[in-house]
Amino acid sequence: MSEGVDEAGWDVEPGDEMEPVVQAVGRLLKVCREAAGVSVPEFGEAMGYGEDMIRKIERGARIPRPEFLDRADTFLKAQGHLRAFMEDMRKARYPKKVRELAEMEGRAVEMLAYGNHNIHGLLQTPEYARAMYAMRQPALTEDVVERETAARMARKAVFEREPAPTLSFVQEQVTLERPYGGKMVLRRQLEHLLEVSQLRNVTLQVMPTDREEHAGAAGLIEMLKFADGTAIGRSDGAFNGRPVSNPKDLRILDLRYGMIRAQALTPRESQTFIEQALERL
Template sequence: MSQEEQAVGLRSEADEPGWEVDPDDEWGVAVITTVGRQLKLRREAAGMRAGEFAKAVGYSEDMVYKIEGGKRIPRQEYLIAADELLNADGLIAATWEDVKKVRYPKRVRELAKLEAQAVEIGVYECNSVHGLLQTPEHARAVIGAAQPPYSPDDVERMVAARLARQSVFDRDPAPSIHFVLEEGALRRPIGGTIVWRHQLERLLEVGRLHNVVLQVMPMDCDTHSGLDGRIELLKFADGTAVGRADGAFNGRPTHDPRRLRILELRYGTIRAQALSPRESLAFIEQLLGET
């Protein structure tokens, strides 16, 4: 690929939705403003005009001004190129660890932090495939179906956040993760046939991981303790835990031991009523064959 083609590619990537700064995210605004200011100071110290710098890194001059002004989240490629061009010895490139988190809504960052620390994760999901299990295309279809609709920028921001949480599967040591999904949700071909086939394949892939147990709640189980909605339980290495359920305690997260025992009882009952892990994977394979 020529230098000109690379530049065009970078510009088009930079203009994609999902890279705007959320003005209501104070921490995110502070991070992007600080990074932008440092980029501008280093560029000016190197004696480079914005247009000259833009051409060198393969972005438009307007995009450089937006990034330096804290109005646009820089991509990792931009930070790496700027680091090399300004001889920053990795200091600019290293800001990506904080910059990448700014794309994700605040509440999702908080959830991802908890999931990244948990040694056990248990989830009962009633209406859809859980976010930790969704493919990019499926996530985009689910989020894009909301009413009133999200803006394209918000959709991409939320999809990126959902996918970033899936790094929990790559942790070492691996956490113990358990999912129970409703059969009805697995029969709804969200996004169309091809997208849904990929989603079912993803479920089989994750369900076969050594640290993951995936179960399906069959529709012929006429009643169970999850009918009030989703249940989530996270346990940590220090013995603490947090849980929430749509139908308990106003849906708010709880650390109270008494309330956690109630959620654990409900979740344990749900697991007992669901298909076994072996039966569940066989059921998903059957759905895939029918799709």
């Protein structure tokens, strides 16, 4: 893991809408440090990081983690001025596409998701997600792997919302058998699926490989439905994979997903299937 990944954050993406905020926080950090009469080397030593890392944060090239700002506020006696930006930096840590998806998931009252290759991101354990990012080609840097994994885990806040949204997942049998990261990672992943399936607002179903009829042969389907009656959805096998929001296109995705759910194992049968898969590991 590269220096500063744990506490100091990640490099800001050029052109990101959060870049000006990150730069403003960096300038504020520098002002607070200088007002406290602390040099860069002294501050770096106190925070446990090199001078280069501190300078990157102060010039807005590095996104400080909320924990970093919390510690810095205490050390520099900034009276809460740095802590005031902790939530902004928590959001800035994640890629723009992830922030946008998390925002929509945060508004959704119902979510439908059929996965045919991988376990859905909201259902993944950190180890499973990390294994998936680590095997990407071309290879991602360790920094990027950690950032993407953390971003995916942050989206799981959807399970803690009140009122809870209705979540429906259908997973292909093969996604429960492919041992990304090794058998121990898969075991923990399957155990996690059983835990999630116990939630009252979650329906988890398995699509067996031996089904002779399958409405999901065209690829994954995802839909988010909102309180105002609008929705957005996408599918690999429809509309060139583009997100759609008009009622006619959404009706097609809704129809396909309904058929997939009908063809899959029931929720109770699916839990039994996962338990049996665990026994075979």
